[in-house]
Amino acid sequence: MTRPARLVLDRAPSPIGELLIVTDEAGVLRAVDFHDYEHRLQRLLRLHYGALPLETGAAPGEIKAAFARYFGGALDALSALTWDTGGTSFQRSVWRALCEIRPGETLTYSQLARRVERPAAIRAVGAANGANPLSLVAPCHRVIGMGGALTGYGGGLERKRWLLTHEGAL
Template sequence: MTHPARLFLDRAPSPIGELLLVTDETGLLRAVDFHDFESRLRRLLRLHYGDLALETGEAPRSTKVAFARYFAGEVNALSALAWDTGGTPFQRAVWRALTAIPPGQTVTYSELARRVERPAAIRAVGAANGANPLSLVAPCHRVIGMDGALTGYAGGIERKRWLLAHEGVVQAKPMPLAT
C-alpha cells in the first residue's frame, strides 16, 4: 500500500443511494460507500490513513463513468478501476480475493477463506469482509452464508439483495426475519 498525500471526496448517484467516492491525488480509488454510512467511511479512513483530511474534490471522470456503466447494466465495469487502500496484509488479501468473484456468482465465507489460503479463518475473513472500504469494487455483497442466506452487508441487506439481483444472482435467499 502506498500512503496518499491527499484524499478527495466526491459523490455520484446510484439507484440504491448516493455513492461516496474517495480518491487520492493520483486518482486512485481509496474507498467507496453509501451516503447514509458516511460516518463509517470517515472512521475507516482515519483507521487506514490517520489524520489525513478528507477534502471535497472530483473523482476522475473514468471512475464516475465506470460506476454509471455498472448501474446501467455493465456489471463488469468496475473491474478495471485502479485502487489501493489501507488495511492489514490479511485484509487486503481478502479484498483482492473479492475482486476475483465474477458478477452473477456468490461464494460462502468458508470458500473465501480457502481462496486466501486460510481455511480455518472464516471469522477473520468475515471481519475483513465487513471492514472492506471498497464497496462494489471489492464486491463483498457476493459473499453469502453457507445455507445461501444473505448475511450481513455493511450497506444493508436490501442493497445486497438489489446488487445480487442486478448482477443476475437468482439463488440468493432472503435473510430470515427476527422473531
C-alpha cells in the same frame, strides 16, 4: 499500500443511494461507500490513513463513468478500476480475493477463506469482509452465508439483495 498525500471525496448518484467516492491526489480509488454510511467511511479512512483530511473535490471521470456503466448493466465495469487502500496484508488479500468473484457468482465465507489459503480463518475473513472500504469494487456483497443466506452487508441487506439481483445471482 502507498500512503496518499491527499484524500478527495466526491459523490455520485446510484439507483440504491448516493455513492461516496474517495480518491487520492493521483486519482487512485481509495474507498467507496453509500451516503447513509458516511460515518463508517470516515472511521475507516482514519484507521487506514490517520488524520489525513478529507477534501471535497471531483473524482476522475473514468471512475464515475465506471460506476454509471455498472449500474447501467455493464457488470464488469468496476473490475478495471485501479485501487489502493490501507488495512493489514490479510485484509488486503481478502479484498483482492473479493475482486475475483465474478458478477452473478456468490461465495460463502468458508469458500472465501479457502481462496485466501486460510481455511480455518472463516471469522477473520468475515471481519475483513466487513471492514472492506471498497464497496462494490471489492464486491463483498457477493459473499453469502451457508445455504445461500443473505448475511450482513455494510450497505444493508436491501442493497445486497438489489445488487445480487442486478448481477443475476438471485
